[in-house]
Amino acid sequence: xxxxxxxxxxxxxxxxxxxxxxxxxxxxxxxxxxxxxxxxxxxxxxxxxxxxxxxxxxxxxxxxxxxxxxxxxxxxxxxxxxxxxxxxxxxxxxxxxxxxxxxxxxxxxxxxxxxxxxxxxxxxxxxxxxxxxxxxxxxxxxxxxxxxxxxxxxxxxxxxxxxxxxxxxxxxxxxxxxxxxxxxxxxxxxxxxxxxxxxxxxxxxxxxxxxxxxxxxxxxxx
Amino acid sequence: xxxxxxxxxxxxxxxxxxxxxxxxxxxxxxxxxxxxxxxxxxxxxxxxxxxxxxxxxxxxxxxxxxxxxxxxxxxxxxxxxxxxxxxxxxxxxxxxxxxxxxxxxxxxxxxxxxxxxxxxxxxxxxxxxxxxxxxxxxxxxxxxxxxxxxxxxxxxxxxxxxxxxxxxxxxxxxxxxxxxxxxxxxxxxxxxxxxxxxxxxxxxxxxxxxxxxxxxxxxxxxxxxxxxxxxxxxxxxxxxxxxxxxx
Numbered sequence: 001x002x003x004x005x006x007x008x009x010x011x012x013x014x015x016x017x018x019x020x021x022x023x024x025x026x027x028x029x030x031x032x033x034x035x036x037x038x039x040x041x042x043x044x045x046x047x048x049x050x051x052x053x054x055x056x057x058x059x060x061x062x063x064x065x066x067x068x069x070x071x072x073x074x075x076x077x078x079x080x081x082x083x084x085x086x087x088x089x090x091x092x093x094x095x096x097x098x099x100x101x102x103x104x105x106x107x108x109x110x111x112x113x114x115x116x117x118x119x120x121x122x123x124x125x126x127x128x129x130x131x132x133x134x135x136x137x138x139x140x141x142x143x144x145x146x147x148x149x150x151x152x153x154x155x156x157x158x159x160x161x162x163x164x165x166x167x168x169x170x171x172x173x174x175x176x177x178x179x180x181x182x183x184x185x186x187x188x189x190x191x192x193x194x195x196x197x198x199x200x201x202x203x204x205x206x207x208x209x210x211x212x213x214x215x216x217x218x219x220x221x222x
Numbered sequence: 223x224x225x226x227x228x229x230x231x232x233x234x235x236x237x238x239x240x241x242x243x244x245x246x247x248x249x250x251x252x253x254x255x256x257x258x259x260x261x262x263x264x265x266x267x268x269x270x271x272x273x274x275x276x277x278x279x280x281x282x283x284x285x286x287x288x289x290x291x292x293x294x295x296x297x298x299x300x301x302x303x304x305x306x307x308x309x310x311x312x313x314x315x316x317x318x319x320x321x322x323x324x325x326x327x328x329x330x331x332x333x334x335x336x337x338x339x340x341x342x343x344x345x346x347x348x349x350x351x352x353x354x355x356x357x358x359x360x361x362x363x364x365x366x367x368x369x370x371x372x373x374x375x376x377x378x379x380x381x382x383x384x385x386x387x388x389x390x391x392x393x394x395x396x397x398x399x400x401x402x403x404x405x406x407x408x409x410x411x412x413x414x415x416x417x418x419x420x421x422x423x424x425x426x427x428x429x430x431x432x433x434x435x436x437x438x439x440x441x442x443x444x445x446x447x448x449x450x451x452x453x454x455x456x457x458x459x460x461x462x463x464x465x466x467x468x469x
Contacts, residue, residue: 004466071425073452073464210454 004070008079011062015083018055019134021048022090025097026130026193030123033104033186044101052094056087075207082207086137089196089203093130096189096196103182110179118165119183122158122190125151129197136204145201148215155194162187223268223386223416228282230263232275237263239440240282245386250408250417252431252448254424256463260440261420265388267291268418269305270298286386303330306379310391312371314363314378319355322363322374326382341381349377350407369400376407380415387411389419393426405430424464428452436460 025048032041063083066072072080129151136142166180198216205213223245230238238260245251245268253261263272270291272278284291291301315322323342332338342359346352351373355366363374372392379387389408393401408417408430421427427434428448435445436455444457455461462468 002466070466073424073428073466074455074461076465077453 004066004072004076007062007066007070008072008076011059011066011083012079014055014059014062015086016134016138018052018059018087018090019130019137021052021055022093022097023127023130023134024048025052025094026100026127029097029100029104030127032101033107033123034120036104036108038105038108041101041104045098045105049094049098052091056091059083059087078207078210082203085203086200089200092196093193096193099189100186103186107179107182118158118161119186119190122155122162122187125155125158126190126193126197129194129201133197133200133204136201136208140208142201142205142208145205145215146213148198148201152194152198152216155191159187159191223287224283224285225264226283226285228264228267228284229280230260230267230272231277231279233277237440238267238280241437241440241442243435243442243445245416245418246433247416248412248414249432250412250419250430251433251435252427253418253420253435253437254422254427254464255437255443256468257422259437261435261437262390263440264437265390265418265420266307268386268388269302269307270296271307273298303382304384305386305388306382306384307388307390308372308375308379308392310394312368312375312395314366314371314374316362316364318360319363319366319374320359322378323381326378330382345377345381346374348380348411349373350403350410351377367400369396369403372396372400372404373407376404376411380411384415386416386418389417391420391422394422401426424452436463438463 025044028040028048029044031037032044063080066076066080070076129148132144132148136145163184166183170177170180195216202213202215205211225241225243225245228238228241229236241260241264243251253265255261266272267280267284268286268291272280280292286301286305290296315325317325320342323345324338327338327341332341343352343356346355351370354370355361355374363371366374372395376387376392392408393404396404405426408419411417412432419427419431431448433445434448434451436443436451436457436459438459444451444455444460446456450456451460452464455464
């Protein structure tokens with residue numbers, strides 16, 4: 001194996017680790033929210049987030065080094081170009097997970113009997129989307145990424161329901177304002193996770209097929 | 223220029239196999255591939271430089287503006303006037319800078335000094351060399367640096383108004399700065415001339431050419447827009463070569 005191949009392999013392994021870590025952070029932050037598990041939430045907030053931030057700069061350095069040293073072509077070029085964008089989106093997913101974990105810590109002492117199904121449904125969709133892109137990166141099978149716009153729309157519509165429900169609660173009970181604000185924020189984080197998963201899907205489709213597609217059209221207000 | 227089903231043998235050994243490609247007018251076409259793949263052989267066929275090699279035999283067609291390059295009636299000297307060539311190693315004549323440029327026009331019958339001066343200045347300017355040599359035109363061309371010598375050779379080719387310029391690894395003996403000058407020059411020539419360049423430097427092919435052909439073991443494996451070849455080639459062999467997996 002030549003040096004370029006071995007450096008590409010190293011970078012690919014780091015991206016895979018970062019992707020799996022993003023999935024883990026999202027799942028853990030969601031379960032810490034559901035189970036009021038402060039320990040898990042703290043782990044996401046501190047240790048896991050530090051690792052994902054570290055991987056972002058590590059992969060950025062590696063990708064730039066590959067560009068400078070080898071001026072890669074074709075699949076190597078597409079992977080390297082995609083890597084520079086993927087790490088930003090994955091780090092943001094990590095950051096939203098960290099924010100959800102922080103919310104879980106805050107909400108632990110404020111148990112709710114509210115109707116939470118829409119928030120949980122959002123969690124399921126967001127996790128599915130992030131798992132899907134991480135899997136596509138590993139397998140190079142991008143066929144399921146083309147329906148991400150649909151999943152993204154689903155998240156948007158759940159988010160609107162979460163907002164409506166919580167606004168109503170706040171209007172009926174002023175003591176719930178603080179907790180409800182958190183739930184609205186959590187819905188926003190999950191919706192952003194979906195947006196970032198769409199951007200990752202676009203980059204992975206480019207990486208695999210060489211074609212540029214636009215999945216998340218809402219970004220441009222279309 | 224249209225090349226169709228072109229084969230070439232050096233004695234018993236076949237060096238080109240059923241090569242087909244189209245060289246577009248006023249575009250830069252690059253040929254890439256590992257050493258010995260036939261790219262220099264192919265470019266040398268385009269102005270019949272291979273005629274000079276004993277035992278060299280060709281089959282197939284190579285048309286330049288409808289004229290068969292290998293046709294029985296083709297005047298090879300006239301062909302080479304229309305299709306000039308730049309080699310890997312700069313090869314100025316051991317004479318003054320001025321005489322290097324005016325040599326070609328003179329043997330093609332131009333004798334008027336003012337006309338020769340005009341050709342010389344235009345050619346040196348086109349080759350981006352005028353500013354560096356206009357005050358020492360009587361000096362030996364061999365006193366120039368390697369990069370200047372290569373641009374002088376390009377000016378010498380331009381002096382006889384060719385339509386196509388073939389470049390066989392024109393920068394492989396030059397440093398990066400001289401290389402950049404030749405690349406800029408090739409791009410500036412594109413609007414008036416058709417350029418075909420053989421290069422080992424894939425980044426160079428990507429930087430300057432409009433079309434790229436990838437050759438391997440005497441065959442044209444893939445020929446397409448340069449952007450496509452270096453972004454998402456169709457053939458696995460091309461992908462493996464340009465990503466450095468072999469060759």
